[in-house]
Amino acid sequence: MENVLVVGAGMAGLQTVVGLREQGYTGRITLLGAEPHKPYDRPPLSKEVLGGKTDDSTFEADWDALGVELLLGRAATGLRPADREVDTDAGPLAYDRLVIATGSQVVNLPGAADVDGVHTLRTLDDARRLRAALTPGAHVVVVGAGWIGAEVATSAAALGCRTTVVEALHAPLAGAFPDDIGTRFVPWYAEAGVELLLNARVDRLEPGAVHLADGTRLPADAVVVGIGVRPDTGWLAGSGLDLDPRGAVVVDDHLRTSHPDVYAVGDCVVFPSARYGARLRVEHWDNALHGPRTVAANLAGGDAAYDPVPYFWSDQFGRMIQYVGHHGPDDELVVRGPGEDGKWSAGWFAGDTLVALITVARPRDLAQGRKLVQTGAAVDKAKFADIGTALKDV
Numbered sequence: 001m002e003n004v005l006v007v008g009a010g011m012a013g014l015q016t017v018v019g020l021r022e023q024g025y026t027g028r029i030t031l032l033g034a035e036p037h038k039p040y041d042r043p044p045l046s047k048e049v050l051g052g053k054t055d056d057s058t059f060e061a062d063w064d065a066l067g068v069e070l071l072l073g074r075a076a077t078g079l080r081p082a083d084r085e086v087d088t089d090a091g092p093l094a095y096d097r098l099v100i101a102t103g104s105q106v107v108n109l110p111g112a113a114d115v116d117g118v119h120t121l122r123t124l125d126d127a128r129r130l131r132a133a134l135t136p137g138a139h140v141v142v143v144g145a146g147w148i149g150a151e152v153a154t155s156a157a158a159l160g161c162r163t164t165v166v167e168a169l170h171a172p173l174a175g176a177f178p179d180d181i182g183t184r185f186v187p188w189y190a191e192a193g194v195e196l197l198l199n200a201r202v203d204r205l206e207p208g209a210v211h212l213a214d215g216t217r218l219p220a221d222a223v224v225v226g227i228g229v230r231p232d233t234g235w236l237a238g239s240g241l242d243l244d245p246r247g248a249v250v251v252d253d254h255l256r257t258s259h260p261d262v263y264a265v266g267d268c269v270v271f272p273s274a275r276y277g278a279r280l281r282v283e284h285w286d287n288a289l290h291g292p293r294t295v296a297a298n299l300a301g302g303d304a305a306y307d308p309v310p311y312f313w314s315d316q317f318g319r320m321i322q323y324v325g326h327h328g329p330d331d332e333l334v335v336r337g338p339g340e341d342g343k344w345s346a347g348w349f350a351g352d353t354l355v356a357l358i359t360v361a362r363p364r365d366l367a368q369g370r371k372l373v374q375t376g377a378a379v380d381k382a383k384f385a386d387i388g389t390a391l392k393d394v
């Protein structure tokens with residue numbers, strides 16, 4: 001009987017297993033995970049776990065019914081496709097078909113990992129360690145005003161920490177959005193009692209302090225570095241699999257890698273999108289939920305292509321940001337609002353087509369706008385810009 005080996009016991013790994021069983025696959029499945037924990041959900045780490053609302057975000061799964069050999073606390077260290085074997089730190093594992101779902105790892109500042117009091121946030125253990133450091137009155141310096149930095153600052157400020165965010169660029173989330181969007185996030189920090197230092201570069205870290213390039217010394221009982229992630233694919237070096245320059249596994253529209261019988265899914269892949277005419281890396285939860293369905297269908301003999309409309313959300317300073325679609329630098333930005341309640345949305349247009357939408361605490365805009373993005377229907381931009389007109393009527 002066939003043996004499917006899934007490497008990476010996160011969201012995408014677990015969903016691959018669930019999808020295979022839903023497809024009626026009755027063969028062996030082995031799920032290998034480097035962390036000692038059963039698969040758990042990461043979005044709650046920066047929200048509920050740091051906020052002290054829960055200490056555990058383990059996914060509910062009926063492991064007996066799934067019938068999986070779960071190998072935890074064991075990392076893949078290499079892949080030999082010609083032998084159909086994955087090397088691990090506890091010996092090799094054979095497979096008939098392999099799914100790579102090793103996700104992302106955090107990028108840290110050079111040397112930061114060796115400095116006492118410096119944290120990153122990717123794992124449950126990271127979150128528990130950081131949570132213990134977020135005591136009322138503690139000086140917390142967050143490096144990076146991206147998705148993780150903003151959420152950590154939200155939680156730290158709510159816990160009574162004296163929180164400073166240091167951002168090298170001129171606006172929060174400047175890598176993801178143009179200035180007209182990024183600058184709208186700036187006041188949120190002060191409203192939450194968080195100091196935001198823009199155009200500020202970290203020169204060096206020492207225990208108890210962050211030194212900026214302009215000579216400023218920030219006291220820091222805890223430092224959280226949130227400057228991005230990269231694909232966790234170092235273990236594939238020398239395997240012969242196609243990786244992009246950033247290390248993401250290159251897959252086709254069926255999420256197949258360059259080697260037969262090896263699929264890859266979730267944060268760690270770059271996939272071609274016919275919808276957007278681009279290769280996409282989507283390091284968000286929704287992609288790790290839906291991609292595995294395509295992999296499972298194809299492993300079960302199907303012919304399923306993966307071409308999603310990307311979606312993600314973030315909870316920042318009491319507001320839920322949601323984004324759907326994919327925009328490029330040439331798309332036209334049209335802002336909708338803010339309304340009297342200060343809430344707003346914005347869309348990116350290619351001609352008359354809405355290709356992406358961001359909403360701030362406007363879930364109805366998201367639900368109605370998502371349909372416009374998905375169908376590609378022509379949209380009247382003047383009506384779109386009028387926050388009093390429902391997006392179902394534009």
Ligand code: FAD
Pocket residue numbers: 007008009010011012013032033034035041042043044045046074075076077101102103104105121122123148232235265266267268282283284285286288311312313314315
């Ligand atoms: P991962 O979740 O990274 O799982 C990969 C697993 O593989 C890990 O458990 C890892 O230990 C394991 N692994 C790695 N290398 C090896 C190896 N060599 N051998 C064996 N196992 C290995 N997305 C949103 O859309 N909205 C949010 O609000 C949001 N909030 C987030 C908050 C935090 C704090 C974090 C960290 C992420 C957040 N995300 C959010 C992103 C989302 O969680 C990820 O996109 C999702 O977890 C990706 O799932 P994955 O299974 O592809 O990878």
